[in-house]
Amino acid sequence: MTDHLIPLYAIGAFIAFTLSQAGMVMHWKRQGGAPMRILVNGLDAAVTGITAVVVLVAKFAEGAWITAVLIGTMIVVMHAVKRHYVNVDRETALDRPIAPAQIIEPIVVLPIDSWNRITEKALSFALGMSGDIRCVHVQVGETLDPICQDWEKDVAAPLRAAGKCVPKLDILQSPFRYVLVPVVD
Numbered sequence: 001m002t003d004h005l006i007p008l009y010a011i012g013a014f015i016a017f018t019l020s021q022a023g024m025v026m027h028w029k030r031q032g033g034a035p036m037r038i039l040v041n042g043l044d045a046a047v048t049g050i051t052a053v054v055v056l057v058a059k060f061a062e063g064a065w066i067t068a069v070l071i072g073t074m075i076v077v078m079h080a081v082k083r084h085y086v087n088v089d090r091e092t093a094l095d096r097p098i099a100p101a102q103i104i105e106p107i108v109v110l111p112i113d114s115w116n117r118i119t120e121k122a123l124s125f126a127l128g129m130s131g132d133i134r135c136v137h138v139q140v141g142e143t144l145d146p147i148c149q150d151w152e153k154d155v156a157a158p159l160r161a162a163g164k165c166v167p168k169l170d171i172l173q174s175p176f177r178y179v180l181v182p183v184v185d
Contacts, residue, residue, distance in 0.1 A: 007059035011067045014052035021045035105130040110167070111183050112137050115147045115154050123155070123167065133167035138179045144171075 024041040056064050108126040112119050112135050126133045137147055148171055156166045172182040
């Protein structure tokens with residue numbers, strides 16, 4: 001059994017050696033290396049490549065075809081991935097400077113339930129991002145929740161006093177304690 005795996009290993013090893021030496025040839029060409037280095041690495045690439053082909057042909061019927069099919073498939077897949085990256089790069093490339101007219105502050109929608117530390121931190125973060133903040137509170141039932149009653153005292157008055165924008169509080173009515181649907185609507 002082990003004897004059958006040795007040719008498959010040899011094919012993989014010689015292909016790896018061939019690619020390594022071919023890569024070194026390209027490296028020395030880019031670096032402007034000595035011609036002797038290019039010659040030695042090129043000769044190594046040729047010898048190991050020929051050896052890989054000889055082993056592949058000699059052991060093809062004994063299972064080396066699996067290696068050939070897998071390597072061919074991997075090459076095709078890698079080319080497809082590279083083509084995808086090239087297409088994405090081409091589609092996302094921009095050959096002009098930023099257009100200042102297109103810079104607008106986002107509208108920040110901040111769902112809130114009650115006035116607490118989490119709401120305060122979220123609101124502070126939203127104030128740092130935009131001047132157009134819409135705090136959305138989903139009200140269940142007829143009685144106003146404490147956040148709605150204390151909005152002016154807890155949020156609006158301190159922000160006005162500090163010269164900051166005051167977020168708008170939108171109160172949405174919801175039957176049956178639905179929260180997500182009114183916020184999305």
